[in-house]
Amino acid sequence: MATNSSLKGKLTTTGKNANQVQASSLPLKDLLGTPTMKKKFEELMNDRAPQYITSIINLYNSETSLQKCEPMSVVSSAMVAATLDLPVDKNLGYAWIVPYGNKAQFQLGYKGYIQLALRSAQYRYINVTPIHEGELIKWNPLTEEIEIDFEARASDAVIGYAAYFELLNGFRKTIYWTKEQVEKHRKKFSKSDFGWKNDWDAMAMKTVLKSLLSKWGILSIEMQKAVVEDNDEREIKDITSESQNGYNGAIEAEVVVAEDIPMDEPTPTEKQPEGKEDDELDKVAEQFDKGLI
Template sequence: MARTQGNGTSLESKIQSKAAGNNAPAANPSQTIAAYLKRMESQIAEAMPKHMNIERLSRIALTTIRTNPKLLECSIPSLMAAVMQSAQLGLEPGLIGHCYIIPYGKEATFIIGYKGMIDLARRSGNIQSISAHEVYENDFIELTYGLEENLKHVPWFLRKDSKPVESGKIIGAYMVAKFNDGGHFIHYMPISEIEAHRKRSKASNNGPWVTDYTEMCKKTVVRAGWKWLPISVEIASAVTQDETSRKDITPADDSFIDITPGESDENNSSESAGENSDSKQVEFE
């Protein structure tokens, strides 16, 4: 089990001092992070579910970190913790929207995306299907609760009773889960409730709330209805801790890594570039 360390500065300082003592150029942040990821691969692999591959996760994580300059400024322990959380839940950070690694000053934080939440719910084995949709002001939506719940949603561009020329603003979002026993669950949230949740989030003004607002609206409604889904305690706990807790981790032996800038970083860069090229082909469903 990895030791917890609150600040990665001392480890990074050791690396820089080592390089200076050898009259070698100091390792850049990208090289340092790549070296720590390589060092921790065995620890991360132990936490991963069988369907994941440690080499692929390492490349994707490194690409995600390298393409965000603010993440390169984050502490090593917080970055390793975010990657470890991603591995434990079997989710990949990046364009697919399973999860995100968001910088808060010098600290990196792991955040689950709505697609990641849906993937976790499906893995429980008790859910037949689960989906989430945003609702625009020019959509037609009719929802009734009671002994016989009913939901009808017609997107603005498919309406036959009128012909709106645009979607209008998002006015809410809903999720529908169908259980294997024949039951179902519907949860709707107006945009006022979604925005209230956003204001309580540390990432309200950066990260996916800015770059993927629609996806975050859907995530919010899925998360709000999470407690009603038949899922394991472990998965439920992982989701409820999302955006609220983080543990710093470093290699198990608490040692620093001697990094020589040059060939290894070039190799890692080419690998991450290839992975990034693959990732760009994946769009939101």
């Protein structure tokens, strides 16, 4: 037999679900205007939150294909861009909100990768560029010796893309993909032609630069998150409920470690008194959840 407390619990749960469905079914502009959404963007963007929300609405209104997507998926994608502090204006090329059927997904542009790399303060040079017919003199994929003469361009036809970076410690890496290699990669991994139809060169440069950085670059925590989120198979999450701190995901990458700092064992005087270790761990966990460490 149901008790008063169990019935109350069921009613509370039903009420929460009803509110969540109601929020999820709101039009985009109304959804962004809810107190929950405003608070989340204010936490990420501070005083720039109203301007950022306006840019999301402008993007949505200018893209018919996005208007066919679930508003919640558009907001979820925009929230990822806001977390990385990147604009969603498609003309800037830092981050895109791309439709996949009736859902939108976040995609990082090549300028976004460069911006995140520069923020890490580990890169002296980083660039990616299209190579036109007549410009490529020599390319050795084993030694990574590349010779380009940009003055020798024979036509505007693009034959490939080159990406390069040099770290502050002197480590350098260069890769070159032919246009055919990029197209093969696109057919194998891309779930949508939306970005490729709008700006093939920008998507190609992003693909080559992402390959370079994810395999050989120094990846800050921010860049690791960007690489994980920039994934066609990323699950769209409902962010009207309380979001979890952190993210679950991993990338396969050869990371260049800036330095290896050994961790010494604590001396007896440094060790925590018996019975206080759990309290210290709880404090550390609380600080981590709050983003203080």
